[in-house]
Amino acid sequence: MGAACLLGAAPALAQGEVSVQHFQPAIGPENFLSVDGARISDQTPFSLGVMVNYSSSPFRLPCEAPLCSDEERLDVVRHMFTTDILGAAALGSRLQLGLRIPFSHVRGDGLGDAIVAATFGDPSLELKWRALGAMDSPFVLGLAAHGSAPLGHAMQEGTYIGHSSFTGGVKAIADLRLGRWALAANVGALFRESMTVQGEEIGSALRYGGAIAYNISRRVRVLGETMVHTNLAESGGSVVEADAALQFRPSIQPVVFTLGGGAGFGDRFGTPVARAIVGVRFDTGSLEATARRSQPAESPIRTVSTRPASTQEREEPKAEQPQAPVEEVSRQAEEATAKAAEPPRPVRREEPVRREETTVAKAEPTPPPPARPASTTITPQSSRGVPPEVVRRIAEARVYFEFNRWELRPEAYATLDELARLLVAHPELGTLEVAGHADNVGPREANEHVSRMRAQVVADYLVGKGVPRNRLVIRGYGSDHPEADNETSWGRARNRRIELKTLGR
Known part of the structure; x- marks a missing residue:
């Protein structure tokens, strides 16, 4: 046929x-x-x-x-x-x-x-x-x-x-x-x-x-x-x-x-x-995987220093030092949650690694603290002020984002949970600025919009964890305040970030 x-x-x-x-x-x-x-x-x-x-x-x-x-x-x-x-x-x-x-x-x-x-x-x-x-x-x-x-x-x-x-x-x-x-x-x-x-x-x-x-x-x-x-x-x-x-x-x-x-x-x-x-x-x-590998080791709170490592620091590794425990919450909060906050394990501070003029101190991941109900109000145990260790941990915290995105990455949740716990436990910190940043790729207006959306997402998450909204000020700085060199993919990945700044009461 x-x-x-x-x-x-x-x-x-x-x-x-x-x-x-x-x-x-x-x-x-x-x-x-x-x-x-x-x-x-x-x-x-x-x-x-x-x-x-x-x-x-x-x-x-x-x-x-x-x-x-x-x-x-x-x-x-x-x-x-x-x-x-x-x-x-x-x-x-x-x-x-x-x-x-x-x-x-x-x-x-x-x-x-x-x-x-x-x-x-x-x-x-x-x-x-x-x-x-x-x-x-x-x-x-x-x-x-x-x-x-x-x-x-x-x-x-x-x-x-x-x-x-x-x-x-x-x-x-x-x-x-x-x-x-x-x-x-x-x-x-x-x-x-x-x-x-x-x-x-x-x-x-x-x-x-x-x-x-x-x-x-x-x-x-x-x-x-x-x-x-x-x-x-x-x-x-x-x-x-x-x-x-x-x-x-x-x-x-x-x-x-x-x-x-x-x-x-x-x-x-x-x-x-x-x-x-x-x-x-x-x-x-991939670009995403390489940028992630180049970033500081993941931990609930990153420790970042922009000071170049000295010759002595490069040659002599630092000895083990226990990390200062997070300030204990009040007895009333402990009774409400029926469990005391578990202090972080000791941290081994290794030799700083210099990348693009930025020194990163790597730390072992610490287990996240026990979850607290969003409605729980926690007061500080002492009225003598906020411990310097708490202020330092908040100031050095970073949350990183994908290019042109403001969705939270999976590794960001541990950092934000720890931040929320510290902010709720220390209302004497007063008002804080949630500062959003972007790399220098694209128009200025677009970068400002993306950075503000990143700040908004982080603020919403913290509010959901019990931080009063009136304590948070949202600002997007676009690419005006880079933390690393925008000429490299690693630097741009570091600049797509959120950080918190204390503004007082």
Whole structure:
């Protein structure tokens, strides 16, 4: 039946061969599905991923009467499963070298004989360059070029798994980040030898499309994209495909899982009726992870000194000293909670480490104090004033944030719980300023807004833990008061912070 339909539908067999697979997953991190992002960083030195996609009927032909009904079609390629092995390596802070190795399994009616084949497709090598903008800038521009060899056609001719000639291409990339939103656009060209497939001339093509993503949380994001493949040969025509996916990143492992699907529009060569996508990617590092590793060791209250370490301090580590216990709360509060506050364990003060002219004293994490009801009012045990140790711990506390975000990170809760306990236990501290800060990336007005929102979130949390709202003054300073050098990613991560200052009564 397939051969009869073919004789009634087309005048000639294929001259040359073109891959029926237009979906090419983007290589490396900071991308979408097949749409590339322009963000490249040497802080993600290697990336390795596998993406599997299934396309339904990507190559089908009409079967004309009287051999068959008007609706009946010949599925030259009915099912196509493609597994893409994706690898990327950063060549410095702006260049990325990527490799894509596809392996495809196809089944279909074929052009005369049925097709059942499984083989490697055309491997592709890509070089991408971040041309304009920093890694965490809102807007970034990039360029990419790629080339592929006709391996698929050489291994299994007549299966439409690969091209019968070498191909190459270039593209321009625009990448925009606005809070939780990410957008990208690609415009490029694919260069290949012209050939005829079932009377349709197929040659070089324009490839362009756009993508949008929304970060539901730090671990989950949804995304959608549309890609258009316009044939520049005399027969013309475009292949249009829209896809969407959900991506999930576990909290600890640098792994991203992708699950999605989509559909093509029209019946041009390479347009699938439907597509299913599943993938996993492993990144050896990220800007977020590097910034977190570079920050002071996590503890409920960080101890930070901006004084450079002296020669003697660098050569002689400090001896162990017990950390002064937090002032005990009043006997009435102890009876209300039925449990006394547990003092912190002794802290080992290690040799200060100098990073970007900032010295950080690392401390062992201490267990959080017992939770107290928000309605409990605690008075100081003594009226002789606030102990200097309490004032120091409040002044040196820091809460850090992600770029352009004001949601609390998981490690911030222990710090804020300890701060709330100290503030409730010492009302004689009076009014405090919750000061929000930002790095210097982006417009001044945007940084001031983000810093104020960070201060608002911290103040709301402290109020929820029993601190009277009238004791807190919220201020956002934007990027006016950096604590570290904004020229480095580590410094910018340190500057996205909240700190408290005592203002008196």
